Amino acid sequence: DDLQIYYNGTNGKIDVSSGNLTLDVAGNIQLDADGGQVIFKDGGTNIGRFENSSSDFVIKSMADDKDIIFKGEDGGNNVVALTLNMSEAGEATFNSDILLGDGKVARFGTDQDFRIGFDGSTATLQNVTSDSDILFKGKDGSSTITALTLDMSNAGRATFNENIIVTGTVDGRDVATDG
Numbered sequence: 001d002d003l004q005i006y007y008n009g010t011n012g013k014i015d016v017s018s019g020n021l022t023l024d025v026a027g028n029i030q031l032d033a034d035g036g037q038v039i040f041k042d043g044g045t046n047i048g049r050f051e052n053s054s055s056d057f058v059i060k061s062m063a064d065d066k067d068i069i070f071k072g073e074d075g076g077n078n079v080v081a082l083t084l085n086m087s088e089a090g091e092a093t094f095n096s097d098i099l100l101g102d103g104k105v106a107r108f109g110t111d112q113d114f115r116i117g118f119d120g121s122t123a124t125l126q127n128v129t130s131d132s133d134i135l136f137k138g139k140d141g142s143s144t145i146t147a148l149t150l151d152m153s154n155a156g157r158a159t160f161n162e163n164i165i166v167t168g169t170v171d172g173r174d175v176a177t178d179g
Contacts, residue, residue: 061086127152 003021006013014021023029031038036052039062046062061068065087071080085091100106105117105124113129127134131153135146151157 004015006015038050039046040048047066048062048068049060051058051060059068067086068084069080070082071078073079079095081095083093085093098106100118102118102120105115108114108116111129113127113132115124115126115128117124117126125134133152134150136148137144137146139145145161147161149159151159
């Protein structure tokens with residue numbers, strides 16, 4: 001079972017009929033594909049590729065509905081850090097927290113109009129769309145309820161779904177009650 005290298009003027013091939021192939025160099029291993037793709041196959045089936053798309057570096061899973069998974073070692077334990085679920089349009093599942101530095105903002109929505117941030121001293125929950133309410137929802141048994149509505153078209157007026165229970169004092173002059 002010798003190593004065989006073929007080149008017919010158009011296509012080249014390294015053929016190892018059994019075992020593994022190790023590339024061990026003192027410098028770097030460089031893959032330079034003028035076609036813009038480095039393709040990974042298993043048994044002749046495309047499973048993934050790296051590609052150049054208008055100078056963007058693209059990592060692509062080639063098998064239908066198969067995920068892209070980032071794994072590593074943490075104290076000798078195998079950890080799945082991130083899974084990009086291709087059967088759910090790339091839904092990202094993180095194994096642990098998502099950390100953003102002070103002054104950074106998590107943006108949600110097509111127009112990035114809902115934002116959560118922290119500047120080092122103040123936490124911000126913001127809907128930047130004009131006159132859009134902010135709702136706080138949760139589950140009560142099997143029902144979804146809106147516990148609190150902040151009405152942004154009415155200066156942030158807070159409407160609670162149920163009674164407000166205060167265990168301390170309420171400081172303020174403009175307290176209105178309904179009923």
